[in-house]
Every structure is written in structure tokens, then in C-alpha cells.
Amino acid sequence: MFLLGTQRINEAGHLEIGGCDTVELAEQYGTPLYVMDEAHIRHTMRTIKKAFQDLHSASDIIYASKAFTCLAIARIVAQEGLMLDVASAGELFTALRADFPVERIVFHGNNKSREELEMAVQCGIGRVVVDNENELSLLDEVAAANGVKQAISLRLTPAVDPHTHRYIQTGRVDTKFGMNIEGGGARRGVEKALQMQHLELRGLSCHIGSQILEADFFKLGATLMCEFLAEVKRDLGFTVQDLDVGGGLGIRYLPEHQPPSMQEYAATVVGAIKEQCVRLGLAVPHLEVEPGRALVGEAGVTLYRVGGIKRIPNIRNYVAVDGGMSDNPRPALYEARYSALNASHAQETERETVTISGKHCETDTLIEDISLAPLHTGDIVAVQSTGAYNHSMSSNYNRFRRPAVVLVNEGASEIIVERETLQDLLAHDVVPERLLV
Ligand SMILES: *Cc1c(COP(=O)(O)O)cnc(C)c1O
Numbered sequence: 001m002f003l004l005g006t007q008r009i010n011e012a013g014h015l016e017i018g019g020c021d022t023v024e025l026a027e028q029y030g031t032p033l034y035v036m037d038e039a040h041i042r043h044t045m046r047t048i049k050k051a052f053q054d055l056h057s058a059s060d061i062i063y064a065s066k067a068f069t070c071l072a073i074a075r076i077v078a079q080e081g082l083m084l085d086v087a088s089a090g091e092l093f094t095a096l097r098a099d100f101p102v103e104r105i106v107f108h109g110n111n112k113s114r115e116e117l118e119m120a121v122q123c124g125i126g127r128v129v130v131d132n133e134n135e136l137s138l139l140d141e142v143a144a145a146n147g148v149k150q151a152i153s154l155r156l157t158p159a160v161d162p163h164t165h166r167y168i169q170t171g172r173v174d175t176k177f178g179m180n181i182e183g184g185g186a187r188r189g190v191e192k193a194l195q196m197q198h199l200e201l202r203g204l205s206c207h208i209g210s211q212i213l214e215a216d217f218f219k220l221g222a223t224l225m226c227e228f229l230a231e232v233k234r235d236l237g238f239t240v241q242d243l244d245v246g247g248g249l250g251i252r253y254l255p256e257h258q259p260p261s262m263q264e265y266a267a268t269v270v271g272a273i274k275e276q277c278v279r280l281g282l283a284v285p286h287l288e289v290e291p292g293r294a295l296v297g298e299a300g301v302t303l304y305r306v307g308g309i310k311r312i313p314n315i316r317n318y319v320a321v322d323g324g325m326s327d328n329p330r331p332a333l334y335e336a337r338y339s340a341l342n343a344s345h346a347q348e349t350e351r352e353t354v355t356i357s358g359k360h361c362e363t364d365t366l367i368e369d370i371s372l373a374p375l376h377t378g379d380i381v382a383v384q385s386t387g388a389y390n391h392s393m394s395s396n397y398n399r400f401r402r403p404a405v406v407l408v409n410e411g412a413s414e415i416i417v418e419r420e421t422l423q424d425l426l427a428h429d430v431v432p433e434r435l436l437v
Contacts, residue, residue, distance in 0.1 A: 001341050002255050004298045004384065005040025015301075015343035015382050018408030022303055022343045025413055026380045029404055031305040032323035034391050036068075036416070038076070038409035040299040041387075044262070045080040048291065051266035056274070056287055062106055064247050064292030065091040067388035068300070072407060072416035074098035083126070085290050089116045096123055106244075106290075108155070110177050111135075117142045121150055129205050129244075131155045131178055136192055136199070143198035153203035153242060154179060154193060156186045158224035160208045160217060178206065181228050190232050201238070203285070204229065207246030210293065215260040215268040221245055222269055226276035233282065243285040245269060249294035253385045254339050259294070293388040300387020302327060302403070303343065306379045307359070317354045319375050324358015324366065326400040328383070328390045331366055338367050343382040348373035356381060360398050391417065399425050 003009075010016040014023045018037050026033060045061070052059035062083040065074075074095050077084055083104040086092040095105055103126040109116070110131045117139050120128055130136050130152050143150040155178035173182050179189040193201040208221040222245050232238045250259045260268070269289060277284045304321035311317045330336035340356060342348065352374040358364035366383060375381065394402050401420035406413050 002252065002339070002384070004252065005037040005043070007037070007301075009346045013345060013347040015341060015346045015380075017301065018413070019411030020408040020413050022301070022382055023380050025406060025408070026303045026305060026343075028413070029406055029415070030419065031303050031380070032321070032327050032403040033303045034327075034386065034403055034405040034417075035301050035303060035413075036073075036296070036387055036405060036407050037299040038407050041073075041076060041296055042080060044295050044299065045077070045082055048262040048266070048289075048295070049081065051262040052270065052287070052289065055266055055270040056284060058284075058286040059270070060286070060288045061295075062244070062288055062290040063295055064290050065095070066392055067292030068296050068390070068392050069094050070391075070405065070417050071098045073296070074100050078104075083288070085292075089113075089119055092116070092119060092123070092125070102126065106153075110155075112138075114138060114142065118146070121146050121148060125150075127151045127153055127202065127242075129153050129155050130189075130193070130199075133179075133189060133192055136189070136196060140196040140198045149198055149200050151202050152193065152199050153205045153244060154186070154189050154201070156181055156189075156204055156206050156225065156228065158206055158208065158221050158228070160220045160224065181224060186228060187231070187235075190236060190238060194236065194238060202240075203242030203244060203288075204240050205244035205246065205288075207290065208248055210248050211250040212248045213250040213257060213259050215264055218245065218248070218265070218269050219272040222272040223276055226273060226280060226282065229282055229285070230280035239283075240285050242288060243273065244288040244290060245273075247290040247292050247294070249289075249291050251293055251297040251385055251388070254337055262294075295388075297388035298385050300390065301382045301384055302386040302390060304356075304381045304383070306375050306377055306381060309354075309375065309377060316369070317352065318357050319354045319381075320357050320359055321366070321381055322359060323400075323403065324360045325362075325364035326358075326360065326397040327394050327403050328366060328386060329393050329395065330389060332364060333393075338383050338385065340367055340370060340372065340381050340383045342373040342375055342379055344379040345373045350374055356383075360400075396420075396425060401425065 063077045064085045087108040102124045107120045107128045157178040157180045179186040307320045351371045356367040404419035405417035407416045
């Protein structure tokens with residue numbers, strides 16, 4: 001068991017977050033419930049921003065919306081002075097409705113539609129990260145039609161594969177994202193971008209992967225990007241102003257996960273870039289990183305109430321909770337592993353190995369064989385580190401209602417996303433007249 005952010009065990013022996021008793025939160029708001037620790041989010045955002053700016057003052061942190069966004073989160077990101085990455089009309093719309101400063105929004109995506117590009121250009125978005133040559137032409141057309149010169153950067157793919165734990169020149173060439181540095185696609189992209197009348201090429205961007213726990217992989221990505229910066233400067237006379245090395249910093253899902261600290265991460269990225277810039281005779285550009293998970297993942301827990309418990313002697317103990325793959329699809333999608341605690345009996349030292357299952361009509365195991373304080377029907381289980389890619393990937397599978405999200409801070413709790421209602425589930429259903437007779 002481990003505690004994150006403001007989590008502690010209170011006098012009642014319950015898990016507390018942001019000064020709020022999680023058993024009481026479950027009672028008040030119902031379960032499943034996503035709980036987000038505001039102090040932890042703000043602290044993480046300040047820490048990473050300071051870590052980078054202390055080493056290179058011309059640095060910005062861009063929060064990746066896809067990890068988790070809603071109006072309240074976009075407000076917090078704006079208040080903390082971060083930039084925002086959006087990757088769809090929906091994420092952009094959320095940012096705009098939250099009054100996020102448009103010049104600080106960056107638009108990602110490998111297949112942005114004309115409508116999305118029009119929306120971005122018309123709202124005055126800070127930058128579009130163009131993924132491919134097709135999009136260069138489309139965006140140039142859209143910018144021309146709207147009478148603007150749109151700032152852009154190009155999404156490049158350096159051949160770094162952090163997931164196979166190998167640095168291979170061909171590994172990441174096989175990806176749908178971006179323009180490959182290997183084989184000349186990136187070089188052609190820069191040449192083409194520089195010719196576009198209505199686009200202003202400012203920067204280069206990459207993203208080498210996610211849940212990376214070894215800082216050295218960021219060094220490889222940064223090094224390959226700097227070598228490319230030197231190549232386009234030498235051959236095309238183009239100086240990159242903004243270098244965006246993407247997100248991917250990992251978090252603690254399990255006790256054995258030891259992600260690098262924000263200071264180590266910043267030191268690795270900035271150190272590698274400065275070293276390469278000196279070696280290659282380049283001025284250090286304005287630097288950006290785009291973490292998503294690392295800013296909100298550990299700040300979230302999901303509370304579930306235990307229902308039935310099925311003990312199969314010598315085989316397994318199944319503990320059923322009142323959510324499952326609709327509120328957390330990651331175990332089913334990627335065999336992602338999570339940790340949890342018995343929030344109702346958090347001080348109990350006795351242990352029992354159980355498998356936490358959801359309530360969908362399939363084997364939706366949330367956590368297989370975890371050792372916890374014995375769970376009883378009615379207890380609250382808190383699954384740790386669900387702040388990223390849980391609510392944002394949730395679905396209505398089995399016509400479940402998406403849970404509410406509550407923001408906790410200094411003993412107060414506030415709803416930031418309401419629980420869906422049964423009526424919400426029918427909001428888009430249409431019955432043709434002929435089926436009514
Ligand atoms: C997913 C993504 C991120 C954020 O990734 P994390 O692993 O959550 O830090 C940043 N940039 C791009 C382009 C992405 O696709």
C-alpha cells in the first residue's frame with residue numbers, strides 16, 4: 001500500500017483525500033466516484049513548471065487534455081500558467097468554454113478534419129501541430145480562406161521505442177503518427193511547410209510514448225530531435241524557435257513503480273538538449289514538454305462499493321464492485337495494473353488476496369490478485385492513480401451511467417462533472433414513427 005498527494009488514514013481508519021473522508025464522499029455522492037486531489041494537481045503543475053524554468057527560463061509545460069479534461073480542470077491548468085494540448089473539436093471546445101487563453105492552446109492529432117482546422121484557425125489558436133503533408137495543404141487552404149497566417153509546428157517521429165526497451169533506428173518508424181526523421185519524411189515536411197504562404201513554421205514536436213519510467217529514453221528522443229534541428233539549420237537555413245519533446249512521463253500505479261522526480265525529468269530533458277545544442281552549435285530553443293498522465297494521474301482515485309464476494313476455495317476470491325470496464329477500460333485494453341486499498345478499513349493490518357471485478361457482462365477484472373485488508377460487502381475500495389485516462393476513456397457500456405467527478409481540497413468537496421442520469425442515456429435515441437404503432 002502507498003499513499004499519494006494529500007492522502008492519509010484518518011482517525012476513523014478511513015482513507016482521506018484533500019481533507020475529505022472517502023467513505024463519507026461515497027455516501028454523499030454515490031459510487032463509483034472519481035475523486036481528484038486539487039492540492040496535488042496544483043503542486044505537481046507548479047513543481048514541473050519550476051523544475052524546467054529553473055534550468056531553462058524559456059520553457060513551457062503543455063498539459064495534454066486527453067488525460068482528463070473538463071471545464072474545471074481547464075481552469076486550473078490556466079490558473080497554473082500552463083499551456084494546453086487539445087486533440088479534437090471536443091477538447092478545443094472545452095478549453096474555449098473554460099476561457100483558456102487561445103494563444104496558449106496547441107492542436108494535435110494525426111487526422112484533423114477540415115471542420116476542426118477551421119475551428120482552430122477561427123478561434124485564433126496558438127499553434128497547430130501539423131502531422132503530415134496532407135494536413136499542411138489542408139491547413140494552408142483553411143488559413144488562406146480565413147485570411148490569417150497560422151503558426152504551426154510539425155510532428156516528427158524520431159526512431160525511439162521506449163516500450164521495447166531498445167533504441168532502434170527502425171522501431172518507431174512503423175507508426176501512424178508524424179513525419180519520420182528516418183527516410184526523409186520530416187525533411188520533406190519542413191521544406192514544404194516553409195513554402196506554404198499562409199503558414200508560419202515555428203517549431204518541431206515529437207512524442208515518444210507513454211508511462212515511461214526511465215528518464216534516459218527522453219534523452220534519446222531529445223538528442224535525435226536536436227540532430228534534426230541542426231540538419232534543417234545547415235541545409236535549409238531554418239532556425240527552430242520552439243522544440244516540443246512531448247509527454248510520456250510515467251507515474252506510480254504499483255508500489256514498485258519509481259518514476260523519476262520532476263527535477264530528474266527536467267534535468268534529463270534540459271541537460272540533453274543543452275548538451276546537444278552546444279555540440280551542434282545551436283542556440284537553445286524555447287522548450288516545451290507535454291505531460292498528461294504525470295500531472296493528474298496520481299491525483300485521482302476511484303471509489304467503488306463492494307457488493308458480492310465469491311470465494312472459490314484454493315482458486316480465487318472474487319470481490320465485485322459497482323463499476324468496471326466502463327469507468328476504467330485500461331486493464332482490459334492494455335492489461336494495465338492498478339493498486340488499491342480498503343478505504344473503509346485502511347488501518348487494518350490483516351491481509352487477504354482478492355481479485356477485484358467489475359459488474360459488466362463479461363470478465364472485467366480491475367485488479368487481479370491483490371493483497372488487501374479483508375473486504376466486506378458495503379466496504380469502499382479506492383483504486384489508486386486513476387486520475388488520467390479513466391474518466392476520459394470511460395464509456396456507457398451496458399448503458400452504465402458515467403460516474404461523477406469530485407474535486408477535493410482542504411476538507412471541502414465539489415462536483416466538477418455530474419454523474420450521468422438514466423435520462424442522459426436516452427438523450428440521443430430516436431424512435432422512427434413507424435416503430436411507435
Ligand atoms: C498522449 C500524448 C501526450 C501525453 O502523454 P502522457 O503519457 O499522458 O504524458 C502528449 N503529447 C502527445 C502528442 C500525445 O499524443
